[in-house]
Amino acid sequence: xxxxxxxxxxxxxxxxxxxxxxxxxxxxxxxxxxxxxxxxxxxxxxxxxxxxxxxxxxxxxxxxxxxxxxxxxxxxxxxxxxxxxxxxxxxxxxxxxxxxxxxxxxxxxxxxxxxxxxxxxxxxxxxxxxxxxxxxxxxxxxxxxxxxxxxxxxxxxxxxxxxxxxxxxxxxxxxxxxxxxxxxxxxxxxxxxxxxxxxxxxxxxxxxxxxxxxxxxxxxxxxxxxxxxxxxxxxxxxxxxxxxxxxxxxxxxxxxxxxxxxxxxxxxxxxxxxxxxxxxxxxxxxxxxxxxxxxxxxxxxxxxxxxxxxxxx
Amino acid sequence: xxxxxxxxxxxxxxxxxxxxxxxxxxxxxxxxxxxxxxxxxxxxxxxxxxxxxxxxxxxxxxxxxxxxxxxxxxxxxxxxxxxxxxxxxxxxxxxxxxxxxxxxxxxxxxxxxxxxxxxxxxxxxxxxxxxxxxxxxxxxxxxxxxxxxxxxxxxxxxxxxxxxxxxxxxxxxxxxxxxxxxxxxxxxxxxxxxxxxxxxxxxxxxxxxxxxxxxxxxxxxxxxxxxxxxxxxxxxxxxxxxxxxxxxxxxxxxxxxxxxxx
Numbered sequence: 001x002x003x004x005x006x007x008x009x010x011x012x013x014x015x016x017x018x019x020x021x022x023x024x025x026x027x028x029x030x031x032x033x034x035x036x037x038x039x040x041x042x043x044x045x046x047x048x049x050x051x052x053x054x055x056x057x058x059x060x061x062x063x064x065x066x067x068x069x070x071x072x073x074x075x076x077x078x079x080x081x082x083x084x085x086x087x088x089x090x091x092x093x094x095x096x097x098x099x100x101x102x103x104x105x106x107x108x109x110x111x112x113x114x115x116x117x118x119x120x121x122x123x124x125x126x127x128x129x130x131x132x133x134x135x136x137x138x139x140x141x142x143x144x145x146x147x148x149x150x151x152x153x154x155x156x157x158x159x160x161x162x163x164x165x166x167x168x169x170x171x172x173x174x175x176x177x178x179x180x181x182x183x184x185x186x187x188x189x190x191x192x193x194x195x196x197x198x199x200x201x202x203x204x205x206x207x208x209x210x211x212x213x214x215x216x217x218x219x220x221x222x223x224x225x226x227x228x229x230x231x232x233x234x235x236x237x238x239x240x241x242x243x244x245x246x247x248x249x250x251x252x253x254x255x256x257x258x259x260x261x262x263x264x265x266x267x268x269x270x271x272x273x274x275x276x277x278x279x280x281x282x283x284x285x286x287x288x289x290x291x292x293x294x295x296x297x298x299x300x301x302x303x304x305x306x307x308x309x310x311x312x313x
Numbered sequence: 314x315x316x317x318x319x320x321x322x323x324x325x326x327x328x329x330x331x332x333x334x335x336x337x338x339x340x341x342x343x344x345x346x347x348x349x350x351x352x353x354x355x356x357x358x359x360x361x362x363x364x365x366x367x368x369x370x371x372x373x374x375x376x377x378x379x380x381x382x383x384x385x386x387x388x389x390x391x392x393x394x395x396x397x398x399x400x401x402x403x404x405x406x407x408x409x410x411x412x413x414x415x416x417x418x419x420x421x422x423x424x425x426x427x428x429x430x431x432x433x434x435x436x437x438x439x440x441x442x443x444x445x446x447x448x449x450x451x452x453x454x455x456x457x458x459x460x461x462x463x464x465x466x467x468x469x470x471x472x473x474x475x476x477x478x479x480x481x482x483x484x485x486x487x488x489x490x491x492x493x494x495x496x497x498x499x500x501x502x503x504x505x506x507x508x509x510x511x512x513x514x515x516x517x518x519x520x521x522x523x524x525x526x527x528x529x530x531x532x533x534x535x536x537x538x539x540x541x542x543x544x545x546x547x548x549x550x551x552x553x554x555x556x557x558x559x560x561x562x563x564x565x566x567x568x569x570x571x572x573x574x575x
């Protein structure tokens with residue numbers, strides 16, 4: 001498959017620290033890559049280099065078929081960028097913001113106006129179209145920002161932490177809108193600190209930390225790195241925990257352990273549904289009152305802790 | 314080239330919308346010169362005497378130059394702030410000419426300054442300022458002031474891109490305004506200054522521009538010291554402005570090109 005974004009060995013130092021120590025990325029056309037990492041991992045620097053806003057000290061990158069260093073103008077014709085700040089002009093209305101960008105993108109006067117109407121509608125901003133964006137809520141600004149980066153219908157879009165600081169419902173709305181865009185075949189590189197966001201939106205995830213990609217794969221593959229699923233059993237009465245441990249021990253792949261508030265037991269079973277059925281039957285036979293019986297899979301949070309050796313706060 | 318012009322026009326439109334939404338910005342460039350005209354031209358008109366004419370005729374050129382100086386701080390702060398909010402990153406990620414962004418900003422602020430100079434001149438006329446050198450010569454004086462303002466605007470852009478902290482720029486722009494106005498012959502003839510300071514002030518571009526305007530408007534001139542700048546203020550001013558532009562414009566464009574958000 002053709003890569004819409006390809007980066008090799010990107011390095012970038014600022015006066016006081018090395019932000020990128022050799023980043024390699026490849027995003028096939030029409031897919032979404034989630035670049036996941038904590039603050040200061042080098043996500044924004046990577047996006048700025050790919051969007052031709054910064055030059056790497058070494059390494060090369062090709063975006064939409066053009067080299068970012070040799071032909072930045074061609075790259076700029078084919079990308080949309082929504083930065084971290086929701087870069088909208090506060091003194092203009094939502095409509096004026098979009099029309100201005102349309103004009104700068106050479107859509108022509110009428111073309112720019114038509115495109116603005118279309119995008120305002122698609123991002124549910126028609127009612128607020130003629131209000132100054134200064135009066136917009138955080139979610140509305142992000143939506144306008146997203147609309148702004150799509151004015152020229154670019155084939156490649158960079159979204160730098162598109163939902164940071166939003167409340168859950170605005171975030172869900174934005175996620176839905178981003179997914180709609182992806183469905184239309186746009187290639188997206190999205191950075192995020194939220195594991196859940198990467199999980200929901202990305203086809204593949206690159207985990208970055210301290211300026212290097214430390215893991216890459218589909219959300220599923222990454223979760224598999226941490227291990228397979230496990231069974232979590234919660235007994236109704238805490239004095240039954242010992243009994244539950246004893247019942248589950250013979251069939252466990254690794255010894256079961258007590259978890260949480262003293263009523264839970266966590267156990268890794270050999271693969272297959274058979275093991276789950278055996279466990280359920282054995283607990284039933286021991287006449288233990290079970291409050292919860294669930295198969296758990298590792299979350300991206302677990303992946304993150306596993307890879308970086310620390311939690312993502 | 315056509316594209317660059319279109320981009321510039323569109324971006325100037327944006328600045329005009331800003332101005333319409335925040336008309337108080339006009340005050341920032343007009344209040345000081347109007348105050349100067351009133352205080353110096355009306356209250357102190359008789360207290361300060363210049364050879365060969367009325368003080369009002371002397372200081373009007375200085376007031377014009379001061380509008381230009383006031384623009385330095387305001388565009389410097391504007392440039393520095395715009396780099397902070399990410400909007401500039403959006404513009405720079407477009408295939409739009411980056412020079413167009415700076416040209417639009419400076420041209421819009423030039424319009425603002427023109428309003429400032431006009432209002433100050435009207436106040437001057439109300440107080441009795443009557444340049445009598447003919448329409449062409451008077452217009453040339455105003456044209457020189459606008460040219461000077463435009464050069465100062467690029468200087469302000471460079472300042473904003475170099476210093477970057479709006480707080481520091483706020484303090485610095487006060488310095489530019491005071492030192493520029495008073496380390497020159499804009500408001501007071503240089504005759505009584507100590508020699509070293511006098512040479513410094515005489516070669517201040519603001520002095521050259523003010524002297525040239527006075528020449529064009531028929532105001533009382535500073536006593537000649539025999540130096541090139543006092544003999545040929547207009548030519549010297551034009552050379553100085555050309556040199557400043559040749560330095561500030563390329564440097565500003567380069568700084569803008571590589572500016573990282575902080």
